[in-house]
Amino acid sequence: MTEAILVTGATGTVGRHVVAALADRDVAGRAGVRDPEAVPRQIADAGEPVEFDFTKPETWGPALADVDGVFLVRPPIVDGSAVGSFAEAAGRVGVDRVAYLSTLGAERNVLIPHHRIEKRVAAADVDYTLLRASFFMQNLLEVHRPDIVERDEVFVPAGSGRTSFVDARDIGEIAAVVLTESGHANRAYDLTGPAALEYGDVAEIFADVLGRPITYPEPSLPAFARRMRRRGKPWAFIALMCGIYTVARLGLAARVTEDGRRLLGRQPRDMRTFVEDHADQFRSENVA
Numbered sequence: 577m578t579e580a581i582l583v584t585g586a587t588g589t590v591g592r593h594v595v596a597a598l599a600d601r602d603v604a605g606r607a608g609v610r611d612p613e614a615v616p617r618q619i620a621d622a623g624e625p626v627e628f629d630f631t632k633p634e635t636w637g638p639a640l641a642d643v644d645g646v647f648l649v650r651p652p653i654v655d656g657s658a659v660g661s662f663a664e665a666a667g668r669v670g671v672d673r674v675a676y677l678s679t680l681g682a683e684r685n686v687l688i689p690h691h692r693i694e695k696r697v698a699a700a701d702v703d704y705t706l707l708r709a710s711f712f713m714q715n716l717l718e719v720h721r722p723d724i725v726e727r728d729e730v731f732v733p734a735g736s737g738r739t740s741f742v743d744a745r746d747i748g749e750i751a752a753v754v755l756t757e758s759g760h761a762n763r764a765y766d767l768t769g770p771a772a773l774e775y776g777d778v779a780e781i782f783a784d785v786l787g788r789p790i791t792y793p794e795p796s797l798p799a800f801a802r803r804m805r806r807r808g809k810p811w812a813f814i815a816l817m818c819g820i821y822t823v824a825r826l827g828l829a830a831r832v833t834e835d836g837r838r839l840l841g842r843q844p845r846d847m848r849t850f851v852e853d854h855a856d857q858f859r860s861e862n863v864a
């Protein structure tokens with residue numbers, strides 16, 4: 577019987593959907609956040625906010641009290657070693673299972689923090705499930721939204737490489753499945769959407785759904801870096817994005833798997849559904 581699940585990164589792109597999916601299953605989700613007073617209403621209604629900070633170990637014990645499962649996210653600004661230490665602490669205080677949000681291919685790429693964190697989670701005294709996700713569709717709603725809204729462009733330096741985009745809402749539902757049902761202990765799942773698309777295909781879907789021309793100008797890496805810089809993005813962030821899009825450019829982000837369909841019991845959401853569901857946020861009258 578599940579007591580409570582602590583969701584780290586609960587206000588983030590995936591965590592908010594984990595909290596919602598647990599509430600749909602009548603499981604007590606606890607939203608681990610740095611400032612419980614600042615949690616958006618919709619998230620607080622679905623999961624009780626509790627103070628939690630990877631960089632403040634004094635918050636870990638109270639956040640883990642009476643918790644038997646943890647959804648574990650490494651926020652991009654947090655050092656991976658703190659995330660590994662937290663997974664080990666969770667095992668020591670009796671948490672039964674941890675679902676860790678990782679990235680596709682982390683098992684082979686020794687250079688990325690996810691590789692080391694996965695190893696520490698697997699070695700901790702918990703049942704673990706590694707959710708190795710492909711590129712989130714929601715990145716188009718976040719980093720790339722201004723290009724789509726203000727310039728009618730999908731401005732991504734991925735050349736003609738394909739990407740097996742996954743919807744963060746599906747990852748949230750899958751996390752709730754693996755944390756509340758049996759049969760997922762000590763396993764890794766590769767989570768992708770139903771198809772691998774070129775960014776030209778993505779632009780066509782946007783144009784079709786929004787009813788206005790949207791192009792994919794295939795920007796070079798320097799052109800992308802210049803635009804991000806003009807928008808005030810830090811160099812470290814730009815370097816990370818260029819690394820991610822180089823992987824896509826080389827055709828290494830195109831693998832489509834069946835794990836998502838099996839865990840959801842339906843096809844994962846496709847790009848058209850994502851754009852239709854968020855169409856209002858891509859219209860120019862809604863620029864913040």
Ligand SMILES: NC(=O)c1ccc[n+]([C@@H]2O[C@H](COP(=O)([O-])OP(=O)(O)OC[C@H]3O[C@@H](n4cnc5c(N)ncnc54)[C@H](OP(=O)(O)O)[C@@H]3O)[C@@H](O)[C@H]2O)c1
Pocket residue numbers: 584585586587588589590591608609610611628629630631649650651652653654677678679680709710711712715
């Ligand atoms: N984007 C992709 O396409 C993609 C694909 C595969 C894997 N991933 C992985 O997904 C992870 C990010 O997930 P996401 O996009 O859902 O996260 P996110 O939207 O970046 O949100 C991260 C959350 O972490 C919280 N946070 C920040 N600093 C914290 C701290 N010191 N202690 C505790 N919480 C802190 C913040 O919430 P509060 O301010 O409320 O505390 C924030 O809402 C990364 O590890 C990334 O590598 C991303």
